[in-house]
Amino acid sequence: MLLKQGAEAKIYKSEYLGCPCIVKERFVKKYRHPELDSHLTKERIKAECRAIVRCKAAGIRTPTLYGVDLAKRCIYMEYIENAKTLKECISNAVNNTEHADGNKDFIGPILERIGVFIGRMHSSNIIHGDLTTSNILLVGDLRSEDLQIIFIDFGLSSADESAEDKGVDLYVLERAIISAHTLKENVFNVILKAYAKEYKKGSSEVLRKLDEVRSRGRKRLMVG
C-alpha cells in the first residue's frame, strides 16, 4: 500500500517476516544521467542504513532496519505505528488555539528532549543532513514523559566531525520550526540549551557556526 510519494522516494506499507514494515523505494530520476542516478541512489540508501545503525549505538530512536536491496533501490524498516510528524503536532497546536500562546506549553518539553537527542547525534558525529520537522516522528501522548521521539529520513546523512555541517543541521531545523509555524524566535533556544548541555564542550563551536550560517542566510534573503 502506497503511503507517501515524496520527491525522492515512494513509501509503502508492507510486511516483513510478519511485522508491519515500511518499504522506501528511491525511484529512478529520468532527468539524471543513469549512472549518476544509480550511484547517488545507492549512496543515499547506504547513508540511511549506516546512520540508523549509528543512532542505535548512540541511544537515539530510529525505525529498526530490516533489510536493504540495492538492486531494487529499496530499504525495509520498522513501521512506526500511530506516528505523527513534529510538523503536524506543531501546526495542530498552533492552529487549534485562539490565543496566540494558549495551550502550547507542551511543545517546550518536547523540543527540549529533541535538543538532547540532536546533541547526542552530533557528539557521535552523526550529521542528519535533512533535519526538518517532517523527519521527526512522535508516538504517544504529547503531554507525557513517555512520548517517543523517533528520527527518520537519513538519506542525506554523513558521519562527520564538521562543526559547520552540524551548524547547518541546526539551522535547517530552526527554519523549519520558526518559519513554518510562526512560533516565536526564542522557542528554538529551548532546543539549543538542551543541545549544549548534552553535547557539552563540542557544542560551542557548532553554535558559533550556526550564527555564521544564520547571517549568511539573512544575506541571501536580502540579495533575494
Ligand SMILES: Nc1ncnc2c1ncn2[C@@H]1O[C@H](COP(=O)(O)OP(=O)(O)OP(=O)(O)O)[C@@H](O)[C@H]1O
Ligand atoms: N518508519 C516509518 N514509520 C511510519 N511512518 C513513516 C516511516 N518512515 C516514513 N514515514 C512517513 O513517510 C513520510 C516520508 O518519509 P521519509 O521522510 O523517509 O521520505 P522522503 O523521501 O523524505 O519523503 P518526503 O519528501 O515526504 O519527506 C514521513 O514524513 C512519515 O510521515
Ligand SMILES: [Mg+2]
Ligand atoms: Mg522526509
